[in-house]
Amino acid sequence: xxxxxxxxxxxxxxxxxxxxxxxxxxxxxxxxxxxxxxxxxxxxxxxxxxxxxxxxxxxxxxxxxxxxxxxxxxxxxxxxxxxxxxxxxxxxxxxxxxxxxxxxxxxxxxxxxxxxxxxxxxxxxxxxxxxxxxxxxxxxxxxxxxxxxxx
Numbered sequence: 216x217x218x219x220x221x222x223x224x225x226x227x228x229x230x231x232x233x234x235x236x237x238x239x240x241x242x243x244x245x246x247x248x249x250x251x252x253x254x255x256x257x258x259x260x261x262x263x264x265x266x267x268x269x270x271x272x273x274x275x276x277x278x279x280x281x282x283x284x285x286x287x288x289x290x291x292x293x294x295x296x297x298x299x300x301x302x303x304x305x306x307x308x309x310x311x312x313x314x315x316x317x318x319x320x321x322x323x324x325x326x327x328x329x330x331x332x333x334x335x336x337x338x339x340x341x342x343x344x345x346x347x348x349x350x351x352x353x354x355x356x357x358x359x360x361x362x363x364x365x366x
Contacts, residue, residue, distance in 0.1 A: 257338040265342040286316035323359035
């Protein structure tokens, strides 16, 4: 049936060579594709805002005095409003945000499902704030900041 196996082996060898070259080209092109990813920008903005909150002598007590169940962007307490105004003043206009304050052993989450805010990516970062010598002793708290691009 197959008297000359040399022709079959050459065709098989050529197919394997084409597959290897195609695979290498695909890998090289996939690495060079640039995605419009703003995660690094958002991370830098969040770090600036959270560092300001953690080092500012007026903002630290506001975080510590917040009731962990109701301290967020929509909160009505003076501490919530003060934190919201401070974050808002540092936030670039092309981003929306939400924040929550919770105890260290609690989970800080958005008050609604992520789809309520945006169909895109939501980026989160947090900072822990504890009492210092000039702040009366209280339980340490976390402020988690959520950010996303406006649609």
